[in-house]
Amino acid sequence: MFGTLISGVKEDDLVSLAEEYGTPLFVYCQKQLENNLNNLKKGLPDRARIAYSIKANPNPDIIRFFFDSGINVEAASEGELHLALASGVSGNKVMVGGPAKSASIIKLALQNHIKTINVESENENQTVLRVSQSLGLFPRILLRINPSAVQGSMGLAMGGRPSQFGIDEYKVVDLLKRLSYNSKNTLYGVFMYAGSQIFDEKIIAENTEHLFALAKKISNTISAPLQMLDFGGGFGVPESLGQRPLDMGKLRVLLDNVFKAYAKDSFCENTECIFESGRFLTASAGIYISRVLDKKESQDKHFLITDGGINHIGIRQKCYRTHEPEIITLHNSYLKKNSFTIVGPTCTPIDTTHKCAELPDIEVGDYIAMLNMGAYALSYSPVYFCGHGPAAEILIEPNGNRKLIRSRTFGIASCGTGFRLESISTPYVGRR
Ligand SMILES: Cc1ncc(COP(=O)(O)O)c(C=O)c1O
Numbered sequence: 001m002f003g004t005l006i007s008g009v010k011e012d013d014l015v016s017l018a019e020e021y022g023t024p025l026f027v028y029c030q031k032q033l034e035n036n037l038n039n040l041k042k043g044l045p046d047r048a049r050i051a052y053s054i055k056a057n058p059n060p061d062i063i064r065f066f067f068d069s070g071i072n073v074e075a076a077s078e079g080e081l082h083l084a085l086a087s088g089v090s091g092n093k094v095m096v097g098g099p100a101k102s103a104s105i106i107k108l109a110l111q112n113h114i115k116t117i118n119v120e121s122e123n124e125n126q127t128v129l130r131v132s133q134s135l136g137l138f139p140r141i142l143l144r145i146n147p148s149a150v151q152g153s154m155g156l157a158m159g160g161r162p163s164q165f166g167i168d169e170y171k172v173v174d175l176l177k178r179l180s181y182n183s184k185n186t187l188y189g190v191f192m193y194a195g196s197q198i199f200d201e202k203i204i205a206e207n208t209e210h211l212f213a214l215a216k217k218i219s220n221t222i223s224a225p226l227q228m229l230d231f232g233g234g235f236g237v238p239e240s241l242g243q244r245p246l247d248m249g250k251l252r253v254l255l256d257n258v259f260k261a262y263a264k265d266s267f268c269e270n271t272e273c274i275f276e277s278g279r280f281l282t283a284s285a286g287i288y289i290s291r292v293l294d295k296k297e298s299q300d301k302h303f304l305i306t307d308g309g310i311n312h313i314g315i316r317q318k319c320y321r322t323h324e325p326e327i328i329t330l331h332n333s334y335l336k337k338n339s340f341t342i343v344g345p346t347c348t349p350i351d352t353t354h355k356c357a358e359l360p361d362i363e364v365g366d367y368i369a370m371l372n373m374g375a376y377a378l379s380y381s382p383v384y385f386c387g388h389g390p391a392a393e394i395l396i397e398p399n400g401n402r403k404l405i406r407s408r409t410f411g412i413a414s415c416g417t418g419f420r421l422e423s424i425s426t427p428y429v430g431r432r
Contacts (some may be wrong), residue, residue: 005328005371006284007031009396014289015330017402018367023291024308024391028057028374028405031398031416032285033065040235040280045246045259048273051095051230054080056375057286060087061395061405062134064423066281067093070116074276078105085112095230095274097144097191099164106131106139116140116228118228125179140188142230143218144177145169147192147210160194169214178219189228189271190215196279198234199243207231213264219267228272235280239325239372245280246280264270279375284373288313288391289330292366293345301341306368309344309351312391314380324354325370334360342368348387 005011006029017027025302037356039049051064051074062084062216063073067089075081076098084094091112096105099120106128117139119125126142143308144166167175176187192211198204221225238245262268290308313325327342338361344355353370362368383390393406 005287007035008400009287011185011328011330011369012208013396014287014369015367016081017371018289018330020402021392021404022408023289023367024306024312026312026373026377026391026393026406027287027289028059028062028282028341028393028395029179030065030395033062033282033374034069035283035399036285037066037069037071040277043235043246043251043255044275045252045256045273047259047263048255048275051274051276052281053276053278054084055379057282057377057397058083059393059405061284061403063087063089065228072274078102078108078125081105081108081112081114086192091115095142095276101127103127107135109134110139111360112136114140114231116142116188118142118144118146120164120165122175122179139256140227142189142191142228143167143172143187144191144193145172145211145214147194147207165193166191167373172214173217173221176279176362186224187218187226189226189230190218191230191232193232193276193368194234195235195238199236199238199246201247201251201254204251207234208255209258209261212258212268215271215411216262216265216267225267225269226271228274229268230274230276231280233234233275233277233280235275235277235362237279237283237372237375238417239283248315281375283372283375286372286377288325288370288373289367289375292362292364292368295362295364302338304340304368305345306342306361307345307388308391309346309353311344311346311351311388312387313353313370313377314383315382324357327354327357327359328369328371329359330364330367330369331360331362333395334362334363344378345388352387 009029017323018025038355050102054063055076061430063084064087072095073089074095074097075084081096091114094114095116096109096114097118101124110132118320119141128139128409146163146166146168148169148192149160211229211231215226215229215412236246290306292304292306294305337358339356340359342357344351389408395403395405397403
């Protein structure tokens with residue numbers, strides 16, 4: 001039963017980490033992050049470049065890992081931009097996106113000579129131009145386009161319908177004729193993001209083809225080549241029954257064909273081609289460990305009450321309609337099985353991660369671990385609800401070193417110092 005979970009991390013390792021650092025705890029494996037990046041590269045044409053979407057996992061060490069691996073990062077807010085810069089990412093590797101940009105994020109972005117900034121509407125375009133003029137700087141603007149339609153199904157569609165994201169495709173050409181671009185303030189490129197959790201390689205290729213075709217039209221309209229095409233991504237990671245991993249070999253063939261069809265076209269001959277990814281790069285590299293604090297029966301149900309739940313693993317099940325996370329128990333001593341409802345510590349019935357998990361008949365004090373928790377866990381969570389505080393995070397480096405990359409601390413500025421949850425909880429010695 002004690003097998004390898006992800007790239008060399010064993011269940012024994014998880015137990016010793018939980019005992020050393022307490023729970024709830026995220027454990028990330030750097031080797032697996034590396035494998036994921038290499039796997040994504042395998043699916044993309046040689047000419048393509050990647051940007052890591054910080055929103056999937058904003059831990060500074062994870063951001064830094066991807067920057068050190070030579071890829072760009074995508075920051076979707078002023079906070080993420082600050083995080084990227086504070087993590088040591090150089091401005092010229094940061095692509096700034098996200099709706100609702102204030103003058104303050106635009107200023108911070110331009111002053112740090114960021115790689116590109118998306119504009120999501122005509123108003124936002126004018127704000128970016130106004131702020132950049134006042135600073136005497138020239139923005140590299142990517143126009144985000146909301147495609148008129150997106151084909152096929154995906155976990156979370158973000159285009160192809162009325163949307164707060166981007167400028168409607170059918171309005172773009174008219175709009176470009178009106179926008180105040182000039183020889184210096186020229187349009188740098190275009191960006192399209194159809195959605196997340198795509199499992200059909202053909203849909204990714206079709207979205208890519210769609211943007212190439214539209215970019216050609218746009219380039220003709222502004223009579224200039226485009227410096228960048230950002231195709232989005234949405235590379236899926238199986239989280240529900242019936243979802244199968246993307247076939248990266250097949251994806252590569254399909255995308256190579258699309259790229260070849262446009263390679264010699266002058267509008268994009270020297271254009272940088274970017275794909276964005278958060279989940280694919282991080283999800284499988286993370287494990288979340290919690291401890292059973294109570295066990296009880298209510299009517300005909302057996303409940304396990306744990307010290308971590310939606311306050312750390314997020315509202316994914318509600319938003320993405322995903323299956324319950326895959327779970328393992330970190331002990332092998334119970335032969336009897338039982339069906340459990342697993343709940344977290346917050347005061348809402350929504351904090352139910354599993355409705356009837358078939359598990360060994362585990363006891364109060366035992367640990368459970370959820371797999372595939374490297375993406376949209378802490379970053380998609382109501383961490384402040386009920387005040388349990390964040391979870392600690394550990395990165396296992398390739399040499400086996402265990403690095404604490406977030407402590408379980410709640411910073412409260414008015415108290416002068418943050419109060420450390422570690423100091424108020426008794427260290428737990430697990431039963432094995
Ligand atoms: C604009 C944009 N880029 C990138 C991403 C990352 O998506 P994923 O984590 O599915 O790769 C998202 C996710 O919502 C997004 O909205």
